[in-house]
Structures are given as structure tokens and as C-alpha cells.
Amino acid sequence: MVGGLLCSTIGMERLRAAVAQARGRLPRDNGHLAMLENSYSYLWQFTPDMLKAIEFTGGTGAEALMEAVTILKKLNADGAQVPDGAPTDFVPAKWAGYLEQAAKDRDVTAYRHFWELTVLLSLRDGLRSGDVYVPSSRRYADPASYLFTPAEWEGQREQFCQLVGKPADARLALEACKEELAVPRWATWRRCWTTGRRVPGRCGRRRAGS
Template sequence: MSARESQAKSKTDEALIERAKAGEARQLLLVVILPVLADPSIPDEQIDGLLRNTIGMSKLREVVSEGWKTLPRDHGRLSALHTSYTYLRQFTPQVLAAIDFQGGTGTADLMEAVAILKRLNESGGRKVPEGAPTSFVPTRYAEYLAKARKDGDETAYRHYWELCTVLALRRHLRARLAPLRRPGHLPVHARAQVRQASARKVALGGHPG
């Protein structure tokens, strides 16, 4: 999960750089437009003609033809991670089935979501039930769930909800387990923890600050 999330971040960062390059023409237009709009000495009825003549209709048409899509709050990070959904599904169901997660203070909704996800995995269910918890979903990701629900796209909703659940679970595990160290020893690798999961229970800490 961490590796795929890192890849998603890299892709998003690269896309933002390209977007910035493509948006340079729009930024240059603002340099011309904003001073005119902010100048109280220019009558309102003259602004339109002044801008058209200063910028030129050909340039205005060129910029408009390029189109400009508004980015989601997370700049597309969750969407980029979603491309790895099938890959992640190769092991996340087995991890959830092998470990008995126990939640601490502030993790009730997350624990309920994990239990629901486990049942969906066991039964082969594809639809997240109405009322399934989402309080642990970061604000920057919430719009993905809202859009999928609004569009009636149950598959997209399941994918994004599942990704958010697993990400939240990992965040709490990191907050709980990261400080644990044994003098003279390296921390147990995540894969080793999974192999030992059948013989142990992992308790989650409260919501990280």
C-alpha cells in the first residue's frame, strides 16, 4: 500500500507540474485582465472592449479551446491510487482475514468499516451497504465518495470506500506500532507481521493527532 501510494503521489506531482506549464498562458492573461478589472477609473462599459483589444480575440479563443478541468481537493491522488486497486486486492483481503484488529478510543467507525469490508470479501459482495461509516475518510477524499454515490456508481463507491478504509487502518497501525522498538533489534518487517498474524491480535490506538 505504501509503495503504491508513493507512486500515486509521484504521478500526481508530475501531473501538477505539467498542468502548471499548460496553465502559463492563463496566468499571463490574468496579468493583463486583473489590473483592468481592479482599476476603478475604467468605466464598466469600456472593460469588455479594452480587454478584447488588448489581449486579442485570437489569443482568447486559443486559451478557451484548451479547456481547463478543475482538480479535486487532493489534486487527483486517490484517483491515481485507484489505478492500483486490482493489484492491492491481491493481498488486502487476506491481511484483513488473518488479523483480528481491535480498535481503541476513537476508532469505532473504522472498526465497523473493517468488519463490513471483511464480510464483503468473504461473501463476494460488491455493494457497500447504506449507512456504512465514512467518518474516517479525509475531507480531501470525501468528494470521490459523494460523486460516486450521486452518480449511482456502486462499483466506484466500493473501490474508493475500500481504499479509504485500508488507508485509515494503516494510518492507525502506524500511529500505534511505529514507536515500538526493541533495543539492539530492527522492527519486524510488515510482511513478517502478516505471516505471524494468525497467532496474534493487533490493537489499534486512538485517532492520531
């Protein structure tokens, strides 16, 4: 029935023409990185200076990205292409296809553009998540700088633990957590059902009518 309607109202010639004009499947990022690559020359007017002016530091897990930043600074200085073995472990899956296709086509210019863009975008994302930080910055400082130092914590441990009702001894705190986690799930759910109250981290919604 559908086939008959298509043939009678649209026609096979129009169907074949539509199929011939169909676009290929979009990349995993819906073409976002390709759009940025179209503006590569504009971005390159300031991104090298930005990398020279700002010192980026990475936390645990950002080693590959920090190595890529060092390589990119050198490439910006001498205008070379991305060397063999340059790190790509930091590149998310949604952008990896661009690098794979450029490498397959042996297009060193496209590979340089896309690799550089993934470095810059990963830096942006790292700053947002706290995996990358700028030592001299207040907004993008090392997350550890917001924490107590071991010496500061030692002087405030007792008072803080009293306020939150937790043992100051870490071993006792861990044992308490193990005992809590060892409570059978069915017993926890039964307590939730009979009392109509939620137990944080264990019970779901309150029972109907409570």
C-alpha cells in the same frame, strides 16, 4: 494595457482555445485517491488476504473504522457492493468528495472502490498514529501495553515522584497545577523580562541581549 497586449500578441482565438482546454479543479488530495483507484485491481490481489491474516483493533475513537473493516471483510468474501448505511465517519475531508460524487452519480462500483481505499488508507494512518493496533505485533502493539499497569505503578509511584519533584498524591499535584496556571500572565512575563530566562510553557523568546 494588459488586454491590449493579450489581443495583439496571443489573440482571442488562442485565449478561447486555452480556456476550452482548461482542466477542472483538482480534488482536495490533488488526485491521490484517484491515482490509487487506477491500481485497484492490483491492490485487490493482496488486500483481502491481508485483512484476513491480520487482526486489527481500534482504540477509543476508531469504532467507525473498525466497523468498516468488518464490513469490508464480508464484502471481500461475497463480492457485494457497499451496503446502505456503511460507516463513513472515519473518512477524512480530503477524500469525502470521491464518495459524494460516486453516490451522486449512482456509480456503485466507483463507490465500492473509493470506500474500500479509504478504509485501507485509514487503517494505515491509524497504525501510524496508534489509534489502530495489532495485538500480536511488537511494532504496532496497543500503546497502553507500553505503560505501567495500575499495580506496577502503585509500587513505583513514590520513587518516581521523588525523582521528578512532584507530589505522589494526585489531588495535591492537581492543586499545584491550578496554582501555577492561576499566576497572572503579566507577572510571568515580567519575571521573564527582568531575569532574561524562559519559564517553560509560558515565556516566549528571551529578551534581546540576554
